[in-house]
Every structure is written in structure tokens, then in C-alpha cells.
Amino acid sequence: MADTSPIRIPDSLLPEDGRFGCGPSKVRPEAVEALSRVSRSYLGTSHRQKTVKDEVARLRRSMAEFFSLPEGYEVILSNGGATAFWDTAVFGLIRDRAQLATHGEFSAKFAAAVRSAPFLGEPTVVSAAPGTAATLVAEAGVDVYGIPHNETSTGVSVPVRRVAGADADALLLIDATSGAGGLDVDVAESDVYYFAPQKCFGSDGGIWLGLFSPAAIERARSVKASGRYIPAFLDLVTAIDQSRLEQTYNTPALSTIFLAAEQTEWMLAQGGLDWAVKRTAESAAIIYGWAERSSVATPFVTDPAIRSNVVATIDLAPEVSADAVNAVLRANGIVDTDSYRKLGRNQLRVALFPAVDPSDVERLTQCIDHVMERL
Numbered sequence: 001m002a003d004t005s006p007i008r009i010p011d012s013l014l015p016e017d018g019r020f021g022c023g024p025s026k027v028r029p030e031a032v033e034a035l036s037r038v039s040r041s042y043l044g045t046s047h048r049q050k051t052v053k054d055e056v057a058r059l060r061r062s063m064a065e066f067f068s069l070p071e072g073y074e075v076i077l078s079n080g081g082a083t084a085f086w087d088t089a090v091f092g093l094i095r096d097r098a099q100l101a102t103h104g105e106f107s108a109k110f111a112a113a114v115r116s117a118p119f120l121g122e123p124t125v126v127s128a129a130p131g132t133a134a135t136l137v138a139e140a141g142v143d144v145y146g147i148p149h150n151e152t153s154t155g156v157s158v159p160v161r162r163v164a165g166a167d168a169d170a171l172l173l174i175d176a177t178s179g180a181g182g183l184d185v186d187v188a189e190s191d192v193y194y195f196a197p198q199k200c201f202g203s204d205g206g207i208w209l210g211l212f213s214p215a216a217i218e219r220a221r222s223v224k225a226s227g228r229y230i231p232a233f234l235d236l237v238t239a240i241d242q243s244r245l246e247q248t249y250n251t252p253a254l255s256t257i258f259l260a261a262e263q264t265e266w267m268l269a270q271g272g273l274d275w276a277v278k279r280t281a282e283s284a285a286i287i288y289g290w291a292e293r294s295s296v297a298t299p300f301v302t303d304p305a306i307r308s309n310v311v312a313t314i315d316l317a318p319e320v321s322a323d324a325v326n327a328v329l330r331a332n333g334i335v336d337t338d339s340y341r342k343l344g345r346n347q348l349r350v351a352l353f354p355a356v357d358p359s360d361v362e363r364l365t366q367c368i369d370h371v372m373e374r375l
């Protein structure tokens with residue numbers, strides 16, 4: 001790697017906030033200040049008491065408003081993040097067979113969890129190379145379909161649509177961890193739209209949230225009633241019942257709940273999901289436009305139709321080391337622009353979540369140019 005220590009980016013080029021990580025993501029300072037103001041009455045208090053239950057209720061209420069939740073749908077939450085939800089779905093939503101679309105590291109992890117469950121039938125896994133998208137197709141006997149709205153590892157996003165011709169009682173699960181809150185969605189096109197709040201919802205990790213259809217809630221109850229062994233921590237019926245009480249089964253991360261509620265209410269005050277989608281699209285136009293004009297940078301996802309507006313992946317020419325660029329950026333206070341480690345590409349990966357100001361994305365591109373010219 002080249003000696004990057006002497007490269008100093010002028011203050012006039014630096015973004016106001018240099019956090020561009022894809023998770024944990026930028027948490028707005030205003031949200032942290034709000035948490036600080038209530039810390040003595042909120043942090044360190046019982047999650048069974050009104051102080052915390054009011055915050056859970058605030059989060060569920062604001063999420064329902066933000067996503068214009070269809071009639072009968074409910075906001076369910078529990079501990080453990082999206083990774084825990086994969087196992088929760090394995091135990092509590094899939095009756096026998098699933099079909100899963102994988103086009104990156106995280107969608108592949110869900111498929112692996114389903115495949116390893118000894119009490120389920122062999123799933124159908126529809127795979128696509130990183131940078132492209134897989135497609136679900138109707139298949140007899142499949143009772144759960146699953147696909148990511150946005151693949152965080154590669155920067156591929158696909159529309160949320162039900163599978164044409166699927167069995168009438170089949171459920172559609174959408175992994176929306178990095179897409180929820182920044183990409184357009186009609187929640188009625190899914191049965192569970194699930195995510196963790198450490199990306200577009202500007203919070204920390206530690207919980208999962210899901211927008212559940214009546215059919216998904218009924219499926220959870222029928223699977224449990226079948227007598228299947230379900231670990232207590234992954235019991236979806238317990239999560240549903242506890243959510244309706246404005247709490248979680250186990251002690252949650254109180255700061256995560258509060259910060260997620262703050263971010264959701266902030267986005268609602270700006271104009272809700274429509275505003276958030278326009279804001280991420282503006283940031284995406286900036287960074288992809290810059291890459292397309294560059295002689296040494298190229299959008300990794302070649303098809304603009306599936307190019308993510310919340311996670312941008314940018315390949316660099318072989319003569320420019322992404323590691324060297326990232327090292328200089330970090331030394332100048334611009335952090336977490338590294339590519340996903342297992343993808344193994346000479347690449348930058350940049351979060352474009354609603355908390356990230358498009359003007360900072362513009363400044364980031366100028367900083368990258370400044371660094372590359374001097375490496």
C-alpha cells in the first residue's frame with residue numbers, strides 16, 4: 001500500500017459529517033441529544049414499566065404511520081436483530097418448504113439457515129451473481145418466499161412485489177434491513193417486511209422490527225400450535241403477544257428503541273417515506289453520476305434498474321487501491337467507506353441513508369478525487 005500519511009484533505013472539501021457506514025450507520029446528533037435529556041428517567045429503568053413501554057408504543061405508532069400500514073397489519077418487534085429474525089422465521093413461519101432469492105452475503109445467510117433446519121423440507125434457492133438480482137417464481141408446495149429488498153453487501157435493490165401465481169396461502173418475507181426507510185414500498189405487497197434499525201432508522205442494533213400481515217400472524221400461531229419445538233427466544237407468538245403489550249420478552253436495548261423512534265419521527269416531520277425516498281435518490285444520483293463521469297471509478301451494479309439508492313458500491317480501477325483511498329479518508333475523519341469484506345473487490349461502499357445529507361455525499365466525491373489524484 002502506498003504511504004498515505006502525508007495526504008491532507010483541505011477543510012473546505014470535507015463533509016460536515018464524515019460517517020458513511022452501512023451499519024452501524026450515522027446517528028443524528030440531535031437524536032443523541034434527545035436521548036441525553038431523558039437518560040436519567042429512561043436508561044436503566046425496567047422495560048416492564050410505563051417509561052419504557054411508552055417508548056415502544058411511540059416506535060410502533062410512528063412506524064405504522066411512516067409506512068402507511070395497511071389495515072390489519074401490525075408492527076412487531078423483538079430482540080436480536082435481523083439475524084435473529086432469520087432463525088425466528090425458520091422456527092415460526094415456514095411450515096415445510098421455502099423458496100429464497102439470494103444475490104449477496106446476507107440473503108445467502110438466510111438461505112443457509114433454512115437449509116440447515118432438520119424439520120423443514122429442502123428449500124429452493126434461486127441465486128444470482130453479486131451485482132445482479134435473483135427472481136422468485138411460483139412453485140407448487142412452497143409456503144414461504146423470501147427475498148431482500150436491498151442486498152447490503154452488494155448494493156442491489158429490487159421492487160417489493162408478490163410472487164405471481166404463488167399458492168394462495170404462501171407468505172412473502174422481505175428482508176428490508178438496509179432498504180426500509182429509504183426505498184419506496186407498498187407494504188401490502190408483502191406479509192413480513194422486516195428490518196433492524198441501525199441503517200435508515202439511524203439507531204443502534206439489537207432489535208428487529210417487522211410489519212406483519214394478518215396472514216403472517218395467523219401462520220405463526222398455526223405453526224406453534226402444530227407442536228414444533230421453538231426456542232423461547234425465537235418464539236414468534238411470544239414476540240407478537242409482547243409487542244401488543246408495548247414491550248419485548250427479554251430486556252431490550254433501551255437506547256436503540258429511543259433512537260429509532262426519534263429518527264422515525266424526524267423523517268415523518270420532513271415528509272415521511274416519500275421525502276426519505278427522494279432524499280436517498282438525490283444522494284444516489286450524485287455518487288453514481290460522479291462514478292460514471294470518472295475515468296477510474298465505475299458503479300459495481302451495471303444495471304441502473306437494480307442499483308441501490310441506499311447503499312452505493314463503486315469499483316475502482318486496478319491502478320487505484322481502494323484500501324489506500326479508504327485509509328486516507330479515515331485519517332481525515334471520513335469513515336467506513338470500505339467494501340464488504342467477503343466480496344473481495346477493489347471497491348468503495350457508501351451508505352446513502354436518509355440521515356446522510358446529499359451535500360455531504362457531494363463533498364465525499366470531491367474528497368475521493370482529491371485523494372486519488374495524490375496517490
